[in-house]
Amino acid sequence: MNYSTGVMFLIFLLLAFSGQEIRDNNPNYNINNISETIQFNTTFEYYTKGNVTQEQHTSNIIFKTIDYIGTVTFELVNMAIKFGFNHPEYNELFENLFIYYIIAIIIIASFPPLILIFALSYLLVIGIKNIFNWIKIKAYKTKWEK
Numbered sequence: 001m002n003y004s005t006g007v008m009f010l011i012f013l014l015l016a017f018s019g020q021e022i023r024d025n026n027p028n029y030n031i032n033n034i035s036e037t038i039q040f041n042t043t044f045e046y047y048t049k050g051n052v053t054q055e056q057h058t059s060n061i062i063f064k065t066i067d068y069i070g071t072v073t074f075e076l077v078n079m080a081i082k083f084g085f086n087h088p089e090y091n092e093l094f095e096n097l098f099i100y101y102i103i104a105i106i107i108i109a110s111f112p113p114l115i116l117i118f119a120l121s122y123l124l125v126i127g128i129k130n131i132f133n134w135i136k137i138k139a140y141k142t143k144w145e146k
Contacts, residue, residue, distance in 0.1 A: 006105075011073075012080040013098050019084025031085045 022029055 008076060010098075010101070011076060012083075013101075015077055015080030016084030016087075019081040019086075020088050021084075022081070023085045023088050029085075031082055 022031070
C-alpha cells in the first residue's frame with residue numbers, strides 16, 4: 001500500500017468515527033445536510049480562449065490537478081461521514097482495525113533504526129573481539145620472545 005492510499009484509509013476511518021458520533025449525539029439528524037451545506041467549488045479561471053501561451057497551459061494543468069485533489073478529498077469526507085452515520089455497528093471493528101493499523105505503522109517505521117542499531121552493535125562486538133585477539137597475540141609473542 002503506498003503512502004497516499006494509507007492516508008486516504010486513515011482519513012476514511014477517522015471520519016467514519018465522526019459520522020458515528022453524529023448519530024450517537026442526534027439519531028434524527030439528516031445526514032444529507034452535510035452534502036448540501038458544504039460544497040466544493042472551483043475558484044480558478046481556465047485559459048481557453050484566444051492565443052493561449054505555454055504558461056497558461058501549465059496553469060490550467062496545475063489548477064485542474066488542485067480541483068481534482070479537492071474533489072476527491074471532499075467526496076471521501078462525505079462518503080466516510082455518511083458511512084459512519086449509516087453503519088454505527090462497525091464502531092468496534094473500525095476502532096480495532098485502526099489501532100492495529102497504527103501499531104503496524106509504528107513497527108514498520110521502527111525497523112530501519114533497529115537494523116542500524118543491530119549492525120553497529122555487531123560491529124562493536126566484532127571489534128572488541130578483534131582487539132582482545134590482537135592483545136592476546138601480542139602477549140603470547142612477548143612471552144615467548146623473552
